[in-house]
Amino acid sequence: MNLTEDHVVNSLRRTWQPVSNSADLPAGKVIAYTLLETRLVVTRFADGKLLAADSACPHKAADLSKGCHRNGKLMCPYHGWEFSADGNCQSIPSLLEPNAEKLALSHLVSYVIQERYGYVWVKLDNRPLADGKPHELPEVPEFENPNWTYVMGPPMTFAAGWRREVENYLDMTHFAFAHAGSLGLCADPRIRDMKITVHPDGGYQMDAPFPALETTHELQGKLQSAHHRLQRSYLPNFTTIRQTFTDGDERVLVHIPSPNTRETSTCFWSVSISPGFKGPPAEKQVEFAIGVLDEDRLMCEQQSPREIPINPGRGGWGVLVTPGDTLANTFQKQLRRWLLVQHDSPTE
Ligand code: FES
Ligand SMILES: [Fe+2]
Known part of the structure; x- marks a missing residue:
């Protein structure tokens, strides 16, 4: 339908x-x-x-x-x-x-x-979801662990729908291009070992290596270096990334693009940094992330239409999917399933 x-x-x-x-x-x-x-x-x-x-x-x-x-x-x-x-x-x-x-x-x-x-x-509507339970926020212990350094980013408004932002956050093949001078300085656009798992709650996760290339001409900072990524998405729009670096340091990030209108959204985001993190101080990490998010905003705002069509179609999702798009495609599929269940459930 x-x-x-x-x-x-x-x-x-x-x-x-x-x-x-x-x-x-x-x-x-x-x-x-x-x-x-x-x-x-x-x-x-x-x-x-x-x-x-x-x-x-x-x-x-x-x-x-x-x-x-x-x-x-x-x-x-x-x-x-x-x-x-x-x-x-x-x-x-x-x-x-x-x-x-x-x-x-x-x-x-x-x-x-x-x-x-x-x-x-x-x-806005305090009635339960289709499963009979009220929606609850996902549990992210690292955001409330006093031993970790938890920092809030300044919210960023996008002239693009919230699903554009979710899809962008799930996409690992744009780093080498949209973030060529920042996060993707040494990134390989091919993701070789992406493992995607769908959870019983409809959410899904991806385990993959951050594909940093061995390069002799670019000096990698810690945040651009090779690491393992575990990306966990909770429907409809709460997405965390856990980064595990080769020295054991970790960061947990979250993006929540809050829908303002059908074509605009505000991305709320924060990051929790493991104790004794060997790398840039927290305020520098936030500065770096603001620059990267702004590059993402520009990409999202150029896409047309401003929101991803909710039904599969060329230029949207479900067709022209490369292996690197699998996670974004999983988001659209799982969101569609979730919406269909909500739609079929009684409203009173
Ligand atoms: S008090 Fe008159 S409009 Fe609010
Ligand atoms: Fe990006």
Whole structure:
């Protein structure tokens, strides 16, 4: 059957998606974020409570993300109505007397929100997935192990759909070209030993060597050197890479391209570095990764259309697959299976 982008949006509404790095949302800060075409206001109150809600004020639809904190509440910039962290309207300045009925009608449309791994996550639809279980974040112990150095990257906005970014992150044959001057300085575009495994949860993983060529004319940095990669993807869009270097050092990276609209996304990413890592310091590793991600962004933004068609086709997926594209193709196949199951499941 042909899937549509509506299937995609409706299914992803039931999954946790990042909307901010925790550090970018201190108490009293109010931000706007578009998640799956839904315009949100996201804020943290003085007591640490978080709120994500439709950004249109229930009164006259002014943009609450342009508001500020007043009296420990989120205040609308237009007529000064005030809202608490649970979305209750607690003050309507133009009313002479408190009116419980009006206040009750003025509740924000708010969403479940949580904080983990240094990100603020929102789920737009709190109903369970097709397997009857609510979507949970994958467990990545290295992100919470105090012996490892965990660093957050600055989120990067792509003028490209989220599936373009996932596919790019899974693709190992572009290093020698799109990253010719950085990550792929010494990379071989042929991946000889790629082992792909599909997990019962529909996620999948790849084990492969990072194909660094022996070269006499280029000096390899640690991050460009040969290593083993274990790439683990959790549907729909949470992908980790574990790199094991020849000296035993390790890094675990994650990319989560959070869908803003059907054609734009924001890539949230971070990296955890094993204790005693012999190589560039953490801040240099982040700097290097920003440069590499920007090269990927340029590639994703040049592709047309801006999102990969959800059904197989030339220029998309399922045809013209080389061995190096197998992992990206596995993503599209497994995502399609997952979407079909979500689609067939009852919605109530
Ligand atoms: S539009 Fe928000 S208080 Fe009037
Ligand atoms: Fe890349």
